[in-house]
Amino acid sequence: MRRTFILIIIVLQVLNSTAQTNDQEQIRKFYDLALTQGKSYDWLNYLSNQIGGRLSGSVQAEQAVNYTRAELDSLGLDRVWLQPVMVPKWVRGTPEFAYLESKPGYTSNIPICALGGSVATPPGGVKAEVVEVQSLEELETLGQERIKGKIVFFNRPMDPRLLNTFQAYGGAVDQRSSGAAQAARYGAVGVIVRSMNLRLDDYPHTGSTNYGDLPEKDRIPAAAISTNGAEFLSTTLKLNPEVQFYFKLNCKQLEDVQSYNVIGEIRGSTKPEEIMVVGGHLDSWDLGDGAHDDGAGCVQSMEVLRLLKKSGYKPKRTIRVVLFMNEENGLRGGRKYAAEAEQKGEKHVFALESDAGGFTPRGFGFDSSDADFEKIAGWESLFEPYLSDHFIRGGGGADIRPLKKEGMVLAGLRPDSQRYFAHHHAQNDTFEHVNRRELELGAAAMTSLIYLADKYELGSIGN
Known part of the structure; x- marks a missing residue:
């Protein structure tokens, strides 16, 4: 009986070894x-x-x-x-344009792009003061009094400490996907979102934004700003909180x-x-x-x-x-x-x-x-x-x-x-x-x- 059991074990080992060899060769x-x-x-x-x-x-x-x-x-x-x-058909239209105005006549162009699904700005664009936030929850803390009539600037970066960069992306992307819908509820006139990018460069990164059940008349334009642009805007706001930001989007949602x-x-x-x-x-x-x-x-x-x-x-x-x-x-x-x-x-x-x-x-x-x-x-x-x-x-x-x-x-x-x-x-x-x-x-x-x-x-x- 013992010999039979040992023989079975040996046969199974040989079969497993042969199967693995065949798999190695096929791969x-x-x-x-x-x-x-x-x-x-x-x-x-x-x-x-x-x-x-x-x-x-x-x-x-x-x-x-x-x-x-x-x-x-x-x-x-x-x-x-x-x-x-x-499928939905959203078109970007002519290239977007933005600048930061530190005082009348003194402007710096900023790289932006419309977020997918965004509404356009009015024909003359949007120009307003900027309020910088790090999270969706911070909007509630600030309230309508400090947000109404302003452009909300979401500036939470992807966490560079996370080696799994998709985890870092997941920890920051809510401001892009939901930021415009949430900011609109507090009376913001537009949204600028830091690009989902671990590198500092001049490329704005698009991606979808979702207005949820927000009525079309209440939707506000939303754009991504390059990481270099975000750093520049944030630094400037610390020096002068009353700077004005201007941007113009020409996008449209079709049938x-x-x-x-x-x-x-x-x-x-x-x-x-x-x-x-x-x-x-x-x-x-x-x-x-x-x-x-x-x-x-x-x-x-x-x-x-x-x-x-x-x-x-x-x-x-x-x-x-x-x-x-x-x-x-x-x-x-x-x-x-x-x-x-x-x-x-x-x-x-x-x-x-x-x-x-x-x-x-x-x-x-x-x-x-x-x-x-x-x-x-x-x-x-x-x-x-x-x-x-x-x-x-x-x-x-x-x-x-x-x-x-x-x-x-x-x-x-x-x-x-x-x-x-x-x-x-x-x-x-x-x-x-x-x-x-x-x-x-x-x-x-x-x-x-x-x-x-x-x-x-x-x-x-x-x-």
Whole structure:
């Protein structure tokens, strides 16, 4: 009996060793293909330099839909299609303008940009004294008496002590997303928000602001100010609290228009009803060309399916790439995809999103059950040779979150984040700031994770 037990243990060890060797070889193949025959960088070059910024509802967004659909068609996938979705159409208009007036006739120009969804200023612009605050709560402390008729300047920086820069972003972004709505309730005539950027530079960073249920007639214009501009304004206010700030925005919210999610799939060989998604968002802000946010995630996701086919791997489950529309100012694409999947009774077991830039991949974050994460943790050694073995709890992305159900696994690629917010939503989010090798390493890491999740049937929905 003892000999039989020992023999079983030995056989299991041999089988596990053989499986790991096969996984190592398959993953090595993905990396070799990505680094020598990769297509992601070329795709990103076209999206960035031939199409440019792809704000929802724009001509460029439509061009991006047509381009990526054609490229997916060329890969010989089992199916490629467009999923209609109605999206908001906000336009920036002519460039914004602002200055600080220390005394009549003495002005300094300040770099600003309208926040997405902001209303325009009156035709002559807005000029008023400025009250600087560090938080939404401070508005209540100051009250209407000290805010009415003034421009509120939100100047809470991202916390530089936090190595997780997304955590630093989360700790500061409420002033951008809700500042205008809250300041309007106290009679402010406009809002200026410090850009979500850890670096001191002259690039204002846009992003959505949300007025909530505030009546349209009560909405006030909102703009981001560059970090250098914020430092200058704050210092000047300390010296002279009565300085005047002027800014002019020309933006406008138009009627919703029809756009599309772009979808392609490789049908599963043995469990086609179980669906695994990999994706990013095709729309971007309009100041740069959206190379890091999120052109990189889109082309990496497309590359995952290309690498699977090129390597000869035949997935058991259906692998689907989804390029979501309207993540930046509405999340309509992610919600539409999830709603239609629910309506059709589709069984999604795993979803991976890349929406943190095309920088060097460090690992993945996971939203999963304890049992699934234990399985995932066992794969870290396979990613260690590629320095992408930092696996943590907590992951996914905005577009795939509406898909979440009990037993499903959500994952997010985690690239090195230290440079990301120097480009996020700004004019310098451009193709020349993406390193080809870093982008390709991310695509290879994503393909490897998709391969393992398919082979070992990650996601208890499918078990």
